[in-house]
Amino acid sequence: MPPQPQPPQPPTAGSKVVLTLTVNGEAAEVAFEPHKTLLEVLREDLALTGTKHGCELGECGACAVLVDGKPVLSCLMLALECGGASVTTVEGLARGAQLDPLQDAFADLGAAQCGYCTPGILVTARALLDQHPAPTRPQIEEALAGNLCRCTGYLSIYQAVEQAARKAR
Amino acid sequence: MLPSRAMTGKAVGRSVPRREADAKLRGQARYVGDVTMPGMLHGATVRSQVARGRLRAIHFGPEVRWDEYVVVTAADIIAAGGVNTVALIVDHDQPALVGIGDIIAHREEPVVLLAHPDPHALEPARRAIRLEVEPLPAVLTLDDALAARTVVYGEDNVIKSYGIDKGDVDAAFAAAEVVSEGVYETGAQEQLYIENNGMIGALEGDVVTVWGSMQCPYYVQKGLMKCFGVGPERARVVQLETGGGFGGKEEYPSILGIHVALLARKAGRPVRILYDRGEDMAATTKRHPSRTRVRSAARRDGTLTALDIDFVLDGGAYATLSQVVLSRGTIHAAGPYSVANVRVRGRAMATSTPPHGAFRGFGAPQSIFALERHLDEVAHKLGLTPEALRRKNFVTKGGELATGQLVRDDIDLGALLGSALALADWERKRTDIAAERARSGAPLRRRGLGLATFLHGTGFTGSGEKYLASVVGVEGMADGRVRVLASSTEIGQGTQTVFAQIAADALGVDMADVEVATPDTRDVPNSGPTVASRTCTIVGKLVETAAHTLRARLVAAGLLPADGGGDLRAAVQRHLATLGPLRALAQYEAPPYVKWDEGAFRGDAYGAYSWGVYVAEVEVDMLTYEARVLDFVAAQEVGRVIHPVLATGQIEGGVAQGIGWALYENVVWRDGVMSNNRMTDYIMPTSEDIPPIRVLFAEAPYPYGPFGAKGIGELPMDGPAPAILNAIEDALGVSIRRIPATPEVIMDAVEGAGASNGDGAGAGAGVAGAGVAGAA
Structure with missing residues (x-):
């Protein structure tokens, strides 16, 4: 017979570190266990669940966010590395009711189906357009x-990326 | 069931804004990993780790403080008066958990479930559990299953067999002018939805409730009811936002739903299990591997006089959905052709791998691959172009398919083929390629063109829809809007948008007046599973009918004018205030002509078919033997297109999955389990692997689909692989009969001059010479 269950205990609170960074344009101070990835801190400690777990091995891109404007795989980056950095997640793209032109174009053209890869793709495409306002098709393919x-x-x-680029011009 | 009126509304046929889009694009859509509940524990699964054996004991290592964990085994199911099974089609098939003394039938069988408040505490505990197993011989290949020296299922490893017999096949072969034969194989394919399987279970009073990622809430409910020994009022299933399914969340959520519910019952609090990528890829279902022997008899002019097809699927360790996958594959094996004499034998075999299951196309892509590859070989043998051979044999409206079904669809495959070839610039490219070949003796890259023509049955096979007897409701709400009640899930394809379009036009109102309920078995009737290309056409038709009924009721009550128009919101509100609740239900009825004999496998296998002609242009690198698709045309007839952007998205996405299946996606088996269970080692197409895909819809409205719509979701999986492999044969002059056509497979075919691919008498047909028919 297996052991009988006891009332579960809360997780042992390890020593936490406190970090200051900018998330979606706002200063944030966050306390977290130092082993956590940026993905875990965003989702679990900052309640920004728009960024997704897909493989946690850096293989799928679902967890992509921008750190100082560059796309990174947040499942492979320790949050500790982000002190003072500016992090942009999918939640930071829209301005209130006003969607980013990329989000508008994704909606018009059916570029999000199940939506699970969409947050990572949106921020990656945002970084591309910030760097190349009129990207060629091969540049888009390579970026994504x-x-x-x-x-x-x-x-x-x-x-959708091309339409967003056109509308921004 | 009444035919749809040929009316045009404001929503149907237009790419209206998609309802599901906003939350997904803002990162606000809530998938199971984004949902937490107060006091929620995290769960994990301990699996069997041997391909076959008998479980003797479970040892819990002393290094773990087990009193911190919730531990569930099969004994907990029995002790609570339940049945240790995952009820699906067969009630007693696979166990929910392997118990002491039970048979382990594959390496990924669940044995022990664990839960703990800290997710990081699960892995050490999982490793501290040791299973004591008496090993038993396993069946690891289809050959071993067929040889049946080791029997792992029934008396001969056959899970299910079907047969189609039309005409006199033996006499036709005896009189044949040209006989051809080949054996064609397809590999397993992982669905690889980007969101892994995940579920949360909890007890709400005495109601077992499960939330999660799924295609079929009522399948999960059926599993819970059987395993927990409760009625439907005590088993509730709610779909959360679902990050892709493609068939991979058709049946597996029943197992996972039971698991989280068992843990939650024992813990007395909510428990969530999220599979990680490696576990999801290794343990959950995949597309059935297949082997198909096609023998054909033809006249020298290209008329096919007989087909004799032996279609075998690897079902894995349990029956699960294999019989239904087999029936669809068997029926689609003879393709969209009018052949007087047809014999198809289909068998699903048991092996000691995790069960194979639903994946877009559901058996049809496998048998269609075999036939469409075979027909190109026949064309080369006869000195005909691939398109000429097909034109000679296309079924026409009123013609007879292999099961004896007469085609009622208003289909002209010759015209569809013509449109596809024109769009693909087939003639000019063929001339260019021939000139290229004439110019250079040994080019570094060789181009080729290929096509495939096929059909895909709409909805469940045979009597399936009658047994399902799906129900949809439309009800009036307090604010005067109406709400569609259906268990069909949005998994990326736009279910809520399409249902709202259909209901709005049937009621003659704006889409803003229509809400579509979240699938929750407490609130919505059973409109069947979200599978089989049935959501838009079968369930959508019920939405249309229920909406008409609701409107008719308001007219009968004198609240709306009979000749259309009127203020629906005011009418609904007045009805609720004066006459009480307003709800209309519609239940499936087959089109009146449908007759199906399940025993003889004859008759109208489907109410209608969708039809496709796909064309691929491929380039093979002669140094690396990598094949790459340069251009793709997908032409199809799917009845009325309800939402062009969503429909195009279904086609493009399906073609991309077909390209992966044809060229890249190689499940490597080791000791009965997928050994390359991560995305770096199992290669699905990336943004750099997809060619331009030009999508063409011919629309012949189907009277028994909503506003004329037929099925669409699975069709695009059927055509790409044979079209691409036919193009590779065109490029190389060597017929490759196995997918995925990885560089290794292509190298074997080229350097072994066809000797190492396929087996049996047809191997000689593999070498067609450098000047392939039509190009010389």
Whole structure:
């Protein structure tokens, strides 16, 4: 017979570190266990669950966020490395009711189906457009090559990035 | 069931804004990993770790403080008066947990469930559990299953067999002018939804409740009811936002739902299990591997006189959905052709791998791959172009398919083929490729063109829809809007948008007046599973009918004018105030002509079919033997297109999955389990692997679909693999009969000159010479 259950205990509170960083344009001070990845801190300590777990091995891109404007895989980055950095997640793209032009284009063109890869793709595409306001198709393909999408076949995503780029000009 | 009126509304046929989009694009959609509950524990699964054996004991290592954990085994199910089973089609198939003394049938069988407040505490505990197992011989290949020297299922490892017999096949072969034969194989394919499987279980009073990522809430409810020994009022299932399914969340959520509910019952608090990628890939279902022997008889002019097809699926360790996958694959094996004499034998075999299951296409892509590859070989043998051979044999409206079904669809496959070839610029490219070949003797890259023509049955096979007897409701709400009640899930395809379009136009109101309920078995009737390309056409038709009924009731009550128009919101509110609740239900009825004989496997296997002609242009690198798709055309007839952007998205996404299945996605088996269970080692297409895909819809409205719509979701999985492999044969002059056509497979085929691929008498057809038919 297996052991009988006892009332569960809360997780042992390890020693936490406190870090100051900018998240979606606002200063944040966050206390977390030092072994945590940026993905875990965003989701568990800052309640920003828009950024997704997909593989936790840096293979799928679902966890992509921008750190100082550059796309990183937040499942592979320790949050400790982000002191003083500016982090942008999918929650930081819209301005209130006003969607980012990329989000508008994704909505128009069906570039989000199940939506699970979408946050990582949106921020990665945002970084591309910030750097290349008029990207070529090969530049878009290359920029998004680390973000797996199983629903769309990617074509509607390219079209949405191109439409957002056109509208911004 | 009444035919749809040929009316045009404001929503159907237009790419209206998608309802599901806003929350997903803002990162506010709540998937199971984003939901926590007060006091929630985290769960994990201890698995069998041997391909086959008998479980003798479970040892809990002394290094772990077990009193901190909730531990569930099969004994807990029995002690609570439940049944240790995952009820699906077969009630007693696989156990929910393998118990002491029970057989372990594959390496990923769940044995012990653990829960703890700290997710990081689960892995050390999992490793501290040792299973004592008496090993038993396993069946690790399809050959071993067929040889049946070791029997792991029934008397001969056969899970299920079906047969189709039309005409006199033996006489046709005896009189044949040209006989061809080949054996074609397809590998397993992982669905690879980006969100892994995950569920939360809790007890709400005496109601077992499960929330999670799923396609089929009522399947999960059925599993809970059987395992917990409770009625439907005490088992509630709620879908959360679901990050892709493709069939991979058709049946597995029943197992996982039972597991979280068992842990929650014992813990007395909510428990969540989220699989990680490695566990999801190794333990959950995949597309059935297949082996198909096709023998054909033809006249020299290309007329097919007989097909004799032996179709075998690897079902894995339990029956699960294999019989239904087999029936669809068997029926689709003879393709969209009018052949007088057809014999198909289909068998699903048991092996000692985790059960294979639903994946977009559901058996049809496997048998269609075999036939469409075979037909190109026949065309080369006869000196015909692939398109000419197909034109010679296309079924036409009024013609007869293999099961004896007469085609009622208004389909002209010759015209669809013509449109596809024109869009693909087929003739010009063929001329260019021929000129290229004439110019250079040994080019570094070789181009080729290929096509495939196919059909896909709409909805459940045979009597399936009658047994399901799906129900949809439309009800009036206090604010005067109406709400659609259905258990069909949004898993990326736009279910809520499409249902709202259909209901709005049927009622003659704006889409803003229509809400679509979240699938929750407490609130919505059972409109069946979200599978089989049935949501838009079968369930959507019920939405349309229920909406018409609701409107008719308001008209009968004198609250709306009979000739259309009127203020629906005011009418609904007045009804609620004066006459009481307003709810209309519609239940599935087959189209009146449908007759199906399950025993003889004859008749109308589906109410309608969708039809496709896909064309691929492929390039093979002769140094690395990598094949790459350069261009793709997908032309199809799917009835009325309800939402062009969503429909196009289904086609493009399906083609991308087909490209993966054809070229890249290789499940490597070791000791009965997937050994390359991560995304770096199992390669799905990335943004750099997808060619331009040009999508063409021909629309012939289907009278028994909503506003004329037929099924669409699975169709695009059927065509890409044979079209691509046909293009590779065109490029190389070597027929490859196995997918995925990885560089290793292509190298074997080229350097072994066809000797190492396929087996049996057809191997000679593998070498067609450098000047392939049509290009010389």
